Amino acid sequence: MDIQKFVARRKALKISQVKLSTGICTQATLSKFERRGRVPSLAILEQLCGRLGLTVDDLNESRDHSVTQVRAQLDEIERQLMMENYQPVLQALKQVQVAQIEAVPLKMQFYYLSGLLKSLINGAASDVCFDFDQILDDLDQSHETVFTPLAYVGLGVMYSRLAELEKAQFYFEKVHQAIEQLMAAVADQDYLRLLSETVAFARINHNQVVEVKTAALRSRYLRASKRA
Structure with a gap:
């Protein structure tokens, strides 16, 4: 990503x-981006670029790995995964060059999809944990994004399939707790994705307690949205 192009445009426009x-x-988030290359969320980056008359793609040196294209690619993979088309998802994930993804949210989405797929097709537990550790122990250390509870979903699925139900319950309960904590912190689209996927995977794994609690949270959120 050509961050200097971003900085040069800001200075040319004399915008502090x-x-x-x-x-x-x-201002600290913007400073970390300009000085350290710490890419903020895609939503923030798009708004910052918009004020400068740029697009996120304008900052990418290679359009083949542009933020927009990678986002569309991962969103399609996620859609296929939700439809349980596991073989196409496996092949599509192999085509993604994760080392070339600079946007942190997209990296988290990649590792979430990779870990969840492996948990659903009975991949090695160490591989599943490695993918989710990229989110929990590196990319989202402060556990402030929707990808932390989504990682918990994947870990719960993995332990359910290993018939380690106590561990599965532990992670599904962490999903419920994380949803409560994130209710005022993530975007509407993220809410619905998190809540819907949690219910879906709770059903897959016959985890009725989590399913009921999460369905209740989703209903409460949808009612609140209609009143807003």
């Missing part, structure tokens, strides 16, 4: 970091 970030993110 404080002014550019107002209403979008903190």
